[in-house]
Amino acid sequence: MQDPLSTASGSPAEATGKKQNMVLIDSASNQGFKVDILGYKTLAGSNDPRTAQAVYFANQTDLKLKQVCLTLNQSEAIVEAGALHYLHGHIELQNPVGGVGGLGKAMLKKMLTNETAFMPRYQGSGSVYLEPSFGDFLIYNLRNEEIIADRGLFYCSEASLSVGVAMQKNVSSALLGGEGLFQTQVRGSGIAVFELPVPASEVRCVHLNNETLQVDGNFALMRSGRIDFSVEKSSKGMFGSLSSGEGLLQTFRGTGRVWLAPTQAIYNQMSMGGLSGLSSAQHSSRTTT
Template sequence: MGRNSILKMEGDNVTFEVLEYDYLRGSRDIGSALGLFYMREANIKLKQVKVILNNASVKLEAGALHFLKGNIEMDSKVGGMLGLGKKLFTSKVTGETVFKPVYRGSGEIHLEPSFGHYDMIKLNNEEIIVDDGLFYACEDSIEVGAAMQKNLSSAMLGNEGLFQTRLKGRGIVVLELPVPQDEIIKYTLNNETLKVDGSFAILRKGSIEFTVEKSSKSLISSATSGEGFLNVFRGTGEVWLAPTQSIYRKLAISGLYGMTNPGGSSNTKE
């Protein structure tokens, strides 16, 4: 069984790579063999993130480490009582784990294999706001923190919560996506407006203002249209959408039968 590189990005003495396994063939019973057969038919493959350090350091999601090789040490990097308090606050409001362990040195790090989906983005002294759970790994130069919604409507009606995860600095970030990479739509806005009926905008960067607004000017029109509130993104920057995310949720809950009358999201999570 081999692994093939499907995505690679190099930073400052750090290389991130997404490896994809060939089909798994190690089943010892009929039940798991059938499962693997259907996975092969559906082209579902196991993936694993690999990190190569050359006298450098990387920050990981807690619990992501699978194994490592070389002269590499782990540092929880609490930063004293002030740092601990900041991490506890960020964890509480974003849902992210408290500690992002830092591994420094030279060698290879392999993260936990999964059937998930990954993408990478390189930040150049900028920041991105992402949904909870998207952060997976980054260069140590990236700061992982919390971004507060700027108005009450965004927090109460946008299904995103009062806080989201902010990634800021210069370096590479690895994201664990809710859908395959080629199903992500990346919109570049140039002093424009993007309106989304649902909570499937997973990332934004640049000078983008996020608000929640009625789909029409009157409450009666909103009620009769069946749309209710929309997530609105205004400004200049980039917004990532995962429009197929709700489809996978519906399939997991009700199977193909639930897709015969898909209806609308009405700005609610499935």
């Protein structure tokens, strides 16, 4: 399989004698399948002054433009519709609908999970490059297990994985937990890539061993293993809830993993009000009620 950072013969980079302007951020591979998260070291700028100013600040803050590359060797990948940037090699696009019934299921899945209705499948040998973005990504290798993720986080995976819909077990969790009634279910064995709302380095993975994790806010991204999700009061009595200053907590019980994005609420506040609203410590990010 070709290294995605290598320079093909006759390419512009080779012709000009310039070095590759890309770094490898993360990578994972299984037999016949490899995923690389690539990052552009810097952006060269633009002849438009306004764009050049944005590029300057991106470079100064080390905000990297990223790109996911899938390398296939007689294998198959599932990708979010519209994510393809370019591909090369001997790869065929498969986009099975499965008749009227398949169309109905796909549209229902889109409505429930915020994922695209039809996920193209790329089959063969070669490289598939997905659209560059300033987003952040998490690679996870499932081993005969299940991931329940927030709607819209799934980005791409090996075709050995099944991507479907997971329904909350009780109405109170759906109405009060801030996650909605339906989430995305990824099941099986293989590599999956999830698009994150915060940098991957700021995501914390909490391992539970027949334990309980309670979260005051909506910053739990996904969970794996035998973990039950519910919404509970922070204490048994009304007086205890009032005196503690907390209300309802997202509660995870069992054995498995829970991925948290503790900085997500801070970025949301900064996008709405800049830094002025963060001059003092925030007491709670609050679970939706």
